[in-house]
Amino acid sequence: KAGVTQTPRYLIKTRGQQVTLSCSPISGHRSVSWYQQTPGQGLQFLFEYFSETQRNKGNFPGRFSGRQFSNSRSEMNVSTLELGDSALYLCASSLVGTANTDTQYFGPGTRLTVL
């Protein structure tokens, strides 16, 4: 069974631009969660989508948004990029999601650099 895939793997943007990251979950998994990983803050929860609905949200500004499609694929958008948004963005999928304390399986991540 194929794992979680994320595209692109690397991105370089400048301040003020916006970016869209994509995540395809493991086949059959309906929940997709997004995380930001930085050396200073570690892994932080951004949000979770299940059946095309945002089910949970972390403490990030509204510039961070996401959506999920009917095939469970998910996209994350960051608008008006800031230098501090430079991070590894990880997507994780699970069968039924965090409300069931389901195990999450991570993708390889997208490394975003904001200049």
Added chain:
Amino acid sequence: GQNIDQPTEMTATEGAIVQINCTYQTSGFNGLFWYQQHAGEAPTFLSYNVLDGLEEKGRFSSFLSRSKGYSYLLLKELQMKDSASYLCAVYPNDYKLSFGAGTTVTVRA
């Protein structure tokens, strides 16, 4: 906020045993995970504990004490490929999986 503490770094010799401790203070508890993350790669699932006690999976074991807010991951018969960061993560009552900063384990020959 949630508070999850792990040591920053540990070093051990090939073939030895290393124990990585994790203490947590969270708003409720609904399970604890251990993940392994090699540099530049995705975290991979190692273990899940929700009840007190020891879970064993080959060379890796994980222990949980809910009353003490404490867990450890035990790595036996260390191999060079075990050099990685080990992340402790807890599901609190809001179900936003919270991670510790990670413990970097270096295995030396």
